[in-house]
Amino acid sequence: MNNTLLNTLKAAREGLAERLDSMTLPAEIPHGDMPGDKVLITESHVAKAKTILPALVDKMIAALENKPLQRCVLSVCGGSGVGKSETASLLGWYLGQLGAKSYILSGDNYxxxxxxxxDAERLRVFRDTGLKGLVAAGLHTAQVSEQLHQLMEEDKDADPALCAEYGWLSAYQAAGRRGLKGYLGTPNEIDFDRVNSIIAQFQAGAEQISLKRMGRRPxxxxxxxxxxxxxxxxxIEWTHSNNDHLAGVDLPVLLNSTPAETMAHRRERNRDGKVDSPFTxxxxxxxxxLLASQAHKAAVILSKSGELLSYAEYQALMANA
Known part of the structure; x- marks a missing residue:
């Protein structure tokens, strides 16, 4: 593509905010490629995308200066309910309107x-390593086994509020949490090699790439x-798109939310009023x-309220959360 993308972005940089404001979104825009996924774009998502894109374009120009193939890989990461799919869709659409055709890959396929x-494997890992921890601590008895079985049946074995009632439960939960940390967002859970291969092929200029599709049934x-x-x-829109196991992403974008903001969103989304289980x-x-440990690599960080943050500002926000 020679330097088409670089020139396109340089031409778009001047007066970009005004150009974005003048664009009218259609009723539907392309979104991530996870089968069955739907996006519901709100004014809040639009405002965030318009805030992110000018900062991102400047960084894309810098990244492309020494790239002969003129391809760029962006990622949009963040926690549950922060608007990754919607924001990635909008960034892709706006870039397309500026002349930079984009493809949105959903990491949830991988x-x-x-x-x-x-979900079942996550729970198995937690419980298996928790049980091993109990045994290693010398706390596993017939009575404890019976109590633990009952808590498992009631999906309460991950509830920290019960540790005062069951003296052994904190050791079980601590060991289970350590085991779960060794599974979530690691190659044990995710086929990072496959995603890395796709990124490498794209960066190398491949014109045809085979992508995985995965639904909800085997x-x-x-x-x-x-x-x-x-x-x-x-x-790439995905919780793990700034993960240390991922290679070849040029510019990660972190959509941040504090733990309290994440929980408030999930409570609001639950129509029956139920909060998440202790395990969830x-x-x-x-x-x-995991997101916090990788945030230093983000090229752009946006707060839940839609403000651009430096890494230092992000650290201060999270420290006070």
Missing amino acids: PHRIPEYN SELWAETVDFSETSVLI TMVLEIEQG
Whole structure:
């Protein structure tokens, strides 16, 4: 593509905010390629995308200066409910309107297991390593085994509020949490090699790339060859798209939310008023910690309220959360 993308972005940089404001969004825009996914774009998502893009374009120009193939890989990461899919869709659409055709890849296609089986494996890892921890601590007795079985049946074995009632439970949960941290966002859970291969092929100028498709049932698994001959920007939307196991991303974008903001969103989204189970809450906390440990690599960080943050500002925000 010679220097088409670089020239396109340089031409778009001047007065970009005004150009974005003048664009009218259609009723539907292209979104991530996870089967069955839908995006519901709000004014808040639009405002955030318009805030991110000018900062991102400047960084894309810098990244492309020494790239002969003129392809750029962006990623949009963040916790549950922060608007990754919507924001990635908008960034892709706006870039397309500026003349930079984009493709949005959903990382949710690349766990080793379908969602139901992956959820079950997460729980198995937590419980198996928790039980091993109990045994190693010399706390496993017939009575404890019976109590633990009952808590498992009630899905309460990850509830920290019960540790005062069951003196052994904190040791079980601590060991289980350590085991779960060794699974979530690692190659044990996710086929990072496959995603890295896709990124490498795109960066090398491949015109046709085979992409994985995964639904919610074991039979819903297939590959689709996608034409990238006219595509200059690959956008990966995914919780783990700033992960240390991922290679070849030029510019990660972190959509931040504090633990309290994440929980408030999930409560609001639950129509029946139920909060997350203790185990789901633990998973979200571990994922939040993983995002925080990788935030220093983000090229752009946006707060939940839509403000651009430096890494130092992000650290201060999270320290006070």
